[in-house]
Amino acid sequence: MFITFEGGEGVGKSTQIRALFENLKEKGVDVVLTREPGGCLTAEEIRNVMLNSSVHLDVISQLFLVMASRREHYIHTIKPSLEQGKLVLCDRFIDSTFVYQGLDYFDDILYLHGLATGGLMPDITFLLDADPEITLSRMTQRGIENHMDSLDFQRHETLRTSYLSLATFFPNRIHIIDASGFPHETFAQIEKVVEKQFFSTR
Numbered sequence: 325m326f327i328t329f330e331g332g333e334g335v336g337k338s339t340q341i342r343a344l345f346e347n348l349k350e351k352g353v354d355v356v357l358t359r360e361p362g363g364c365l366t367a368e369e370i371r372n373v374m375l376n377s378s379v380h381l382d383v384i385s386q387l388f389l390v391m392a393s394r395r396e397h398y399i400h401t402i403k404p405s406l407e408q409g410k411l412v413l414c415d416r417f418i419d420s421t422f423v424y425q426g427l428d429y430f431d432d433i434l435y436l437h438g439l440a441t442g443g444l445m446p447d448i449t450f451l452l453d454a455d456p457e458i459t460l461s462r463m464t465q466r467g468i469e470n471h472m473d474s475l476d477f478q479r480h481e482t483l484r485t486s487y488l489s490l491a492t493f494f495p496n497r498i499h500i501i502d503a504s505g506f507p508h509e510t511f512a513q514i515e516k517v518v519e520k521q522f523f524s525t526r
């Protein structure tokens with residue numbers, strides 16, 4: 325099974341994916357935690373270029389870099405792990421590309437994604453959703469982590485709207501999780517879906 329986590333900045337994505345990873349390990353599941361951009365040596369190098377604040381990248385160049393990193397990640401981490409029967413948890417995947425590189429490029433993204441991964445889509449995607457008022461105040465407390473992160477209210481609002489409209493394209497795959505409360509409240513919603521879709525089918 326392949327599970328991805330998505331959401332704008334400050335929604336608590338990394339905390340939740342790590343919590344699910346630990347929870348599944350405790351239950352004896354053979355699970356791999358990975359991320360995009362990144363997830364293998366070459367793809368992490370590409371991530372460094374993408375998130376380097378001194379490099380300005382045009383959106384199409386970003387798209388090619390994301391897809392190069394995805395190809396490497398797919399070959400070296402995702403595909404072998406899935407073939408070994410492992411459950412793969414990935415922090416960001418195709419939906420980040422739709423949202424960050426732009427829904428205007430939907431068909432191009434699908435085509436390039438098909439080339440990079442043979443068309444691999446997640447079985448479950450958790451979209452962590454919270455009001456920008458909340459995500460911005462969390463980020464202000466924590467500080468910005470990379471140059472693609474932003475404290476701009478409008479940008480948070482735009483990312484949120486794009487994610488929510490994307491969820492309407494993939495209603496069976498994308499589960500919208502209310503991430504505005506305490507971390508344990510968010511996690512309870514995630515655990516419920518995994519319980520239903522993973523454990524009940526084993």
Ligand code: TMP
Nearest residue numbers: 360361390416417420421424425472473
């Ligand atoms: P993260 O640490 O929150 O995962 O940050 C990774 C950044 O990479 C985030 O700003 C979104 C960006 N990104 C894209 O622009 N396109 C993509 O396809 C992916 C996976 C990430």
